[in-house]
Amino acid sequence: MWLLRPPGVYRPQPDTWLLVQALHDAGIPRGARVLDMCTGTGALAIAAAGVGAGHVTALDVSLRATLATRFNARVRGLPVRVERRDALTFRAARQFDVILANPxxxxxxxxxxxxxxxxxxxxxxxxxxxxxxxLCVNASGMLSSGGMLLIVHSAVCGVAPTVDLLHKVGLKAAVVARRTVPFGPVMNRRIPFLEEQGLITAGQRDEELVVIRGDRRDDQP
Known part of the structure; x- marks a missing residue:
């Protein structure tokens, strides 16, 4: 997928494509209302629009990212609404059927x-x-009844804490995709720090990426 990516905007990487695959595997309902948090180039928002979402909202705190997403969606003729918003403070005025996040x-x-x-x-x-x-704490209130969250991150920062936190806010949660990849440049530069913090084992030079799905139950208030 070709995407305009200005300097300083996150380049789509294996975590992006793992989440795209999880989105395809999830089989979102046609016409779904989708929220893409921390959109970057808009890769996930574009993927959601491409699989039948009825309305996609893409957010990022970076001005360059919002401009890139707006361009990447527009050249494809896709219905993506782009907003410059901080994921930490964003509160939706309405609920969504699907929330995507690669924070x-x-x-x-x-x-x-x-x-x-x-x-x-x-x-x-x-x-x-x-x-x-x-994001995990706020997701429940932004999901419609029966809605789902798909969030991707590295196992280095903990899988169980994400699953447990989603359970705590009332969502059913499970890992639905995994992929092991070599450390990139940033992680390689931080190996001494990561080992000192006990986040990786001695000699570890790869990380497991995970997509965790959280589902809001139909009976949840």
Whole structure:
């Protein structure tokens, strides 16, 4: 898939395509209302529109990302609404049938989320969960009855915490896709930090990517 990607916008990588495949496997209902959080180039929003979503909203805190997504959707004639919004503070005025999320999740020696620069697309504080946890907590209230969340991240920042948190907010949750990939440049540079924090084992040079699905039960208020 060709996508315009300005400097500083997250390049679609194996986590992107693993989530795209999970979206296809999930078989979303035609006409579904879809929310794509942390959209980057819009790859996931475009994939959702391509499999029959009726309305797609794509969000990103980066101005460059929103402009890229708007262009990438428009040249394909796809109905994607793009908004510059912060995933940490976003609260939807309506509910969605599907929420997609490929948030920053790379553990960083920095304790705070970066406010600017390329690293904003992947850094997520020391445990990698600075965006994962709020997204999981907020997802339940943004899903329609019977709706689903599909979120991708590395097992380095913990699979069980995501599943447990989704259960805690009332969603059924399970890992639906996995793929092991070699460390990229950022992870390779942080090997000493990751080993010191106990996030990887000595000599580990790859990571497992996981897609976790959370389903809102029809009887959930």
């Amino acid at each position: 920053p999740y790379v553990p960083s020696p920095q304790g705070d989320l970066p406010r600017s620069g390329p690293s904003r697309a992947w850094d997520a504080a020391r445990d990698g969960r600075a965006l994962l946890d709020p």
